[in-house]
Amino acid sequence: MLVQKRGFYAANRERERARVYTWKDLNRDIVAAMNRSWRLRHPDRTRELGRSHRAIRRARLNGTACTLTRSEWSAILEVFDYRCAYCLRGDVYLHQEHVWPLALSGGYTAENIVPSWRDCNVRKGAHGPLHAIACAA
Numbered sequence: 001m002l003v004q005k006r007g008f009y010a011a012n013r014e015r016e017r018a019r020v021y022t023w024k025d026l027n028r029d030i031v032a033a034m035n036r037s038w039r040l041r042h043p044d045r046t047r048e049l050g051r052s053h054r055a056i057r058r059a060r061l062n063g064t065a066c067t068l069t070r071s072e073w074s075a076i077l078e079v080f081d082y083r084c085a086y087c088l089r090g091d092v093y094l095h096q097e098h099v100w101p102l103a104l105s106g107g108y109t110a111e112n113i114v115p116s117w118r119d120c121n122v123r124k125g126a127h128g129p130l131h132a133i134a135c136a137a
């Protein structure tokens with residue numbers, strides 16, 4: 001059944017997309033209520049989305065690379081064992097920290113993002129990676 005639906009969607013992608021957009025356009029109040037409800041049920045994910053939207057916007061305004069995907073971020077978290085890259089704390093909410101900050105033309109890319117918790121991120125500020133090492137010592 002599911003496979004049949006997927007096949008139907010693939011064969012009628014443009015038409016289905018147009019149908020969904022039309023429905024959303026005609027039911028903006030319902031869509032807004034659904035989105036509000038989702039945000040209330042997923043506060044961490046909402047915070048993360050807001051943060052990455054702002055980082056992407058700033059990277060675009062700076063003209064730097066902006067390619068980090070959600071699956072790359074998950075892989076980065078795995079590599080760092082869900083710990084802060086600087087102090088190795090694992091019992092905290094982890095931010096996406098730019099090794100080279102946007103202010104120094106660092107991109108929003110998998111090569112330039114590490115997990116870091118709020119205090120380490122704030123302490124490092126808009127400095128390069130050597131500053132974080134100096135702070136940790």
Ligand SMILES: [Zn+2]
Pocket residue numbers: 084085086087088089116117120
């Ligand atoms: Zn840390």
